[in-house]
Amino acid sequence: MSTETPVKDRAGNAASPHPAPQGSGTQPPWLIVTLREVMIKAKDRSYAISTFITLVLIVAGVVFNAFMMNRGDDFTVAVQSEAGAAVVELADEAGRADDGNLTVSAVVVDSDDGTLGLVREEEADAALLQGTNGVWQLTGKTEIPGGLSAVLGQSLNDYVLGQNAAAAGTTAEELLSGGDLEQSLLEGSEEDQLLATIAGFAFSFLFYMASIIFGMAIANSVVEEKQNRVVEILATAIPIRQLLYGKVLGNTILAMVQLALYGGAALLALNLTDTADLVGSIIPASGWFFVFFLAGFLILAAIWAVLGSLASRAEDLTNNSTPVMGLIFAALFVGLFASGQLLVVASYVPVVSSVAMPIRVLNSPVAVWEPLLSLVIALAAAVALLHLGEKIYRRAVMQGGGALSLRKAIKLEQ
Template sequence: MTSAAAVRLVAQRELVLRLRTKWFLIGTLVIIAVMAGYVLLQMSVFGDEDRSRIGFAGQATGLSERVATASAELDIDVDTTTVTDVAAAKAQLSDGALDAVVTGTAAEMRVLVKDGLNPRLRAVLTGLSRQEVLTAKLAEAGVPDPARVMAEANAAQVTVTAIEPNGTEDGQRLAIGAIMAFLLFMSINAYGTLVAQGVVEEKASRVVEILLATIRPWQLLLGKIIGIGLVGLIQLVAIAAAGIALALAADVLTLSGVAVGTLVWGVVWYLLGFFLYAALFAGSGALVSRQEDAQSVLTPVTMVLVVGFLAGFNVMIADADGTAARVLSLVPLLSPILMPGRIAAGDVAAWESALAIGLTLAAIALVTYLGGRIYQNAVLHTGSRMKLAAALRG
């Protein structure tokens, strides 16, 4: 069997085995379901709060279309309906079926509410009423075409020039970056730990002895890392893609291009980060022969990941383009977490991305060599925990 075939066989076994487990399917579906439930809850709660239901009675009935048009121009959601019985309309106000009932003429408009009126809707109704009064006064003053004068007045616009044109997008960009950084951290940590647990399981059951009778240690290690890494990648892409789709559907996200670009960079950095940490997790797992002892050897690797994530994440949130964030995002152990977030924020130069990738690839080569050496020397060791120095010496 060739080396490539051996690695592919192990990777395929790990991929199929992990994808078929209940925890993977249920866990992925639960996460997506929770996200969907949260988005639907936000849409139902805040959507209903933002939408005003207005009833028009008597002479005010003719104003419904003008109110709807003026509200739409200001991005105010309104539902208009005709009310024939004001007494019944008051009951609808009391039980929340209506938010306001408009009566009277445009010049003498009266509004019934339960306890208060949306300030933005009040501004729309007040504006229409003032327009009606002004038009009438212009006609009384002998202005030949009051409607034309009002049209010209309404066409007046205030020109706003932003000195930072993308300032309103910064919040979304930072949120996208922060979410991707968190997903990468969780995925690398979870599936890196899974690699270590798999190594310990094979040692404890002596399965590794059978496997190493036909393939080499590095082939087994590489196949395991590739297989489990693909499982993590599939879950990451599924969750991230579902999150983007839900956010777009709920109009929470408007920067679809940034989100998709962040997902692509997230895939790149997940692969780099997973290969970087997986070798460390695998080497650490090979030092022990029982699951009970695994936590003690995995803690140092996990702590590096956790502390690095917390420190880097807070720095990125504070200032994604600050000196601290730029320096930390070039550190190989932190780059897979921070660099995608900074890219989403739009603060990364091309040379920074290239340098971070180059440094991370160099770190992967070094860590893979050390982790592979530890794994090769310790994987057949049974009994008490093997010392790190002894595993490195061989």
């Protein structure tokens, strides 16, 4: 590698050992590297194809979910008596009252054998018969649909209760008076918990995918530049720390843009399928997720860059990436399964809080200072990790030969 003769300015002071690249104008070096990372990735066909496929899968998932929610179930039940027909009528009323997604119709047959024959010939989904001992039996051919069994069972209880109450000279309402049970939660609501479960899966999956895809892209880029000795050429033009900052910022921008595309595609599909009202309260939590995602990804990006500088070839990343993969899996686990005090504690742990705190905001009332404090902790950790990562990166990225351990990289001279 050629050496440069020190240049002095008019005052006799030594000029910067890293002159700006020709044609860069007044652009800072980190911005040049950032734009380079973005342009290279944007022109990558595999990146464009994977992004498009993911968008299609997200839209297809929303459309399929809307279809399943709006699809109604129609059942036919063969009965032999007026009592059976009355039970089926009650079941139909209950099914229609529950979002109108279930209808039940009765086919009255003269004999028990005739009802079973309809089931055997698949002209009826099930047969509802009352035995001589008063016991009711629901018979299917190979299976009894769970929705049909549940609504018929409840309707049968209501019918028998009404008959017994009438025989006793009273009504079912009077017999059940005082037996109503109302449920409530001290924090949040059942609807919020359901949305938190859905959002937890979405947030965790997006964070997991972005952290691995773009994190590995950073690490592989650093390894390739080490192997090809391109980093030595770049080091003569720009400071090493600026190279790191550009790589981290460029891939962070790509990850945020991709995340915005996925979120926008999901919201568009929800609006087109008239199911947007189901996730209206997710929007504020999504805003927090974008902010926390940025802080968490900055931390992981710095770690991935350091891992790339420690490796001498792409295969070394498999051994070096265990700690960061553990951190990413921890965030995934928290988003999918954590609750209660574990979720509260996790919402203040950097990287993991990128998923945990938005879920808390959606799941239950959270004081404004809590996400702000968690965000400050995450940003402080990002700044500290970037500063530490820059020192290790600057020491290790110029070292050829075999892979370095973190301890050896720290002991290297700058």
